[in-house]
Amino acid sequence: MQIHLNTYGTYLHVSDQLFEVRRKEEGQVVKQQFAAQKVKSFWVNKGVALSADAIQLAMQHNVDIVFLDGSGHPYSRVWHSKLGSTTLIRKEQLRASLGTEALHYTQQWLGNKLENQIDFIKRLASHRPQQDDYLQERLARIIILREKLISLNGDHISEVADTIRGLEGSAGRLYFEVLSAVLPKHYQFAGRSSRPAVDPFNAFLNYAYGILYSRVEKALILAGLDPHLGFLHRDGYNHKSMVYDFIESFRIFGEEPVFRLFSGKKVRQDHVDELANGVSLNKEGKILLIERFNKHFEEERIRYRGRNQTRSNIIQFEAHQFANELINPDQ
Amino acid sequence: MHTWIMYDIVNDRARTRIAKYCKQAGLYRVQYSVFLGTISAEEKDVLELQIAQEIDEETDKVYIFPMGPSAMRQTVCLGQALDKKLVTDQIKALFF
Numbered sequence: 001m002q003i004h005l006n007t008y009g010t011y012l013h014v015s016d017q018l019f020e021v022r023r024k025e026e027g028q029v030v031k032q033q034f035a036a037q038k039v040k041s042f043w044v045n046k047g048v049a050l051s052a053d054a055i056q057l058a059m060q061h062n063v064d065i066v067f068l069d070g071s072g073h074p075y076s077r078v079w080h081s082k083l084g085s086t087t088l089i090r091k092e093q094l095r096a097s098l099g100t101e102a103l104h105y106t107q108q109w110l111g112n113k114l115e116n117q118i119d120f121i122k123r124l125a126s127h128r129p130q131q132d133d134y135l136q137e138r139l140a141r142i143i144i145l146r147e148k149l150i151s152l153n154g155d156h157i158s159e160v161a162d163t164i165r166g167l168e169g170s171a172g173r174l175y176f177e178v179l180s181a182v183l184p185k186h187y188q189f190a191g192r193s194s195r196p197a198v199d200p201f202n203a204f205l206n207y208a209y210g211i212l213y214s215r216v217e218k219a220l221i222l223a224g225l226d227p228h229l230g231f232l233h234r235d236g237y238n239h240k241s242m243v244y245d246f247i248e249s250f251r252i253f254g255e256e257p258v259f260r261l262f263s264g265k266k267v268r269q270d271h272v273d274e275l276a277n278g279v280s281l282n283k284e285g286k287i288l289l290i291e292r293f294n295k296h297f298e299e300e301r302i303r304y305r306g307r308n309q310t311r312s313n314i315i316q317f318e319a320h321q322f323a324n325e326l327i328n329p330d331q
Numbered sequence: 332m333h334t335w336i337m338y339d340i341v342n343d344r345a346r347t348r349i350a351k352y353c354k355q356a357g358l359y360r361v362q363y364s365v366f367l368g369t370i371s372a373e374e375k376d377v378l379e380l381q382i383a384q385e386i387d388e389e390t391d392k393v394y395i396f397p398m399g400p401s402a403m404r405q406t407v408c409l410g411q412a413l414d415k416k417l418v419t420d421q422i423k424a425l426f427f
Contacts, residue, residue, distance in 0.1 A: 002424040010427050016351050021427050032427075035357035037374075038420070287426050294423050 002040055004290060006283050008047035012054045019054060036061040043068060043211075066214050070280050071195060072207030074214035079221065089224040092326040093242075102231035103157040105245075105322075107150050110168055110232075112249035114146040117175040120252060124182055131182060138178050145171045161232060179259055187262045196278030201262060203272050203279050204289055208254035209247075211293060213240075216247045216315060223319035249318070253311045257296040261288065333403045333419060334358065334375055335396040336366045338382075345385040349393075352381045361413040369420045 003021065005012060010023040018033040036057050041064040044050065050065075055078055058065050065078040096102055118139060125135040149167045154160045173191065180188045180201070189199040197203035220227045220242060230241020261267050271285030281289065301308040309317070336353055340346035346364075354360070356378045358368035370378070375395065382393055398406075408415060416422050 001420070001422055004424060004426045007427055017355050023427055033354060035355055038357045283426075290424055290426075298423055 001034075001038060002043060002290075002294070003034065004043045004045075004286070005048040006045045006286060009049075010047075011049045011051075012042065012044075013051040014053040014057050017057065019057065036063065039063050041066060046070065064218060068210060068214075071197065071203070072210030072281065072286075073195075074210055074217070077214065077217070079218075086224060088327055089323045090226045090229070093226055093229050096326055097229060097231050098156075100155060103152070103154055103160065106157060106164065106232045107152065109245060109248040110164065111146060111150045113168070113251055114142060114149065114171050116249070116252035117171060118142055118146065120256065121175070121178055124178070128182060134181065135178065138174050142171050142174055145174075157231060164232060179255075183259075183262050184265065187267070193278070196275050196280060198278045200267055200269075200272045200279055201258070203281050204258045204261065204267065204285070205255065207281050207286065207289055208258050208293055209251070211290070212247060212250060212254045213243055215297075215312065216250065216319075217243045219316045219319040220246060222316065223323040225319060225323055246319070246322070250311075250315055253297055253315075254293070257292045258289070261292055266292075332372065332375070333367065333369055333398045333400070335398060336378075336382075336394065337396070338364050338386075338393040339391060340364075340385070340393075341387060341390045345387070345391075349382050349385050352378055352385075359413065359418050361418070367413060367418045369418065 003019075005021070007023055010021060012019065012021055014020065015031075015033065018035055019039060020031055020033050022029060022031050024030070039058075039061075042050075042058065044065060044067045046069070055065065057063075058078065059080045062080075066074050067076040069075050096105070121135055121139050121142070125132055125139070128135065145167050149164060149171075152160045152163060157164075176189075176192055180190070183201070187201060189201040192205075193199070193202045194206050197206050217227045217240060225242060227240045227243045230239070230245045233239065233241035233244045266288065267285075271282065271288055272279040273282045297311045299310065301310055302314075303309075304314050305317075336358060338346070338349060340349060350360070350366075353366040356368070356374050357370050358366035361367045375397070379395055382395075386393060403415075403419060406415070414422075
């Protein structure tokens with residue numbers, strides 16, 4: 001199971017080779033113990049303490065420890081310092097980043113992203129006949145942007161990188177405008193915003209993307225890929241460029257559960273806290289989001305390459321598949 | 332597989348250690364001398380060996396009792412009983 005530590009003053013340590021979560025509830029100290037093999041990951045927010053012994057026990061059992069900031073962005077993680085696989089994969093990843101393959105992969109991933117947006121709008125349209133004209137018009141524009149994007153040519157990605165970003169950005173603006181337009185009036189929002197989000201929809205979406213980033217990073221590491229070595233996203237000091245590239249095909253996994261929470265009118269004003277210049281998810285909001293996200297991501301199965309798979313497994317499978325293609329380009 | 336462990340152990344220290352092994356294997360304490368949880372066949376074998384080393388053959392009693400999923404579904408819990416979802420690993424996330 002995942003254990004999310006959100007409450008100020010919560011302490012994670014080890015007792016009898018078991019993880020123990022200690023916290024105060026109405027003045028009383030409450031302890032709960034967990035066997036190491038039952039825990040998959042700890043998600044640690046601000047104001048939580050953990051002991052070196054807890055980190056050691058976690059590393060011995062391949063338990064992932066992820067640290068999140070207030071908007072859900074995973075700013076750090078503890079994971080053992082071994083490569084997930086052979087260094088050959090990283091060498092090939094570097095080689096691919098310098099040639100035409102980088103462009104092909106980027107087109108494939110962004111093509112998937114826009115296709116997911118198109119599919120989602122089509123599904124929305126099928127239940128909203130009164131908004132059909134509006135939806136079909138936006139849909140047509142995104143379809144054109146996608147065709148332009150996948151038909152770009154170049155010897156190196158840098159020649160067309162700005163064009164790619166422009167096409168992707170235009171599609172994104174149309175897509176989020178559609179998501180807002182089909183929501184009830186009081187939930188509507190004006191485009192994307194982060195750090196801080198200016199409205200509840202963006203606060204929920206940023207948090208969902210944050211969880212997804214962390215899951216994609218882990219999938220890449222386990223497949224032996226370097227999360228920092230991107231194709232489209234520039235190399236920067238400590239930038240997880242490949243995470244930002246590879247996540248594109250899977251952003252829908254975060255968007256759909258967030259959208260459903262809003263369209264199903266599950267989100268209330270007291271799920272977010274007001275900041276000076278925006279809003280952030282509070283504890284109740286996080287619980288609402290994470291439970292819905294987990295159900296969508298870890299439990300529901302969708303048809304994928306002839307089998308019923310969870311979305312979580314699909315990401316891992318795709319990361320392995322990508323690594324295999326890099327080292328066996330002929331297959 | 333869902334596994335119940337029930338015991339009567341005379342020696343206090345042996346009893347404490349057996350409880351610890353059960354918890355470390357991933358079982359949950361559902362009553363003072365009763366544990367229940369979902370563990371693999373290997374984990375069950377390891378636990379059996381650990382417990383066998385602690386007990387006094389003359390005085391102690393231990394039952395290791397695997398239970399199939401359909402029997403588990405039919406299990407009835409009343410009062411302050413166990414959290415069925417927790418012991419069957421159906422809880423995917425906990426919040427503190």
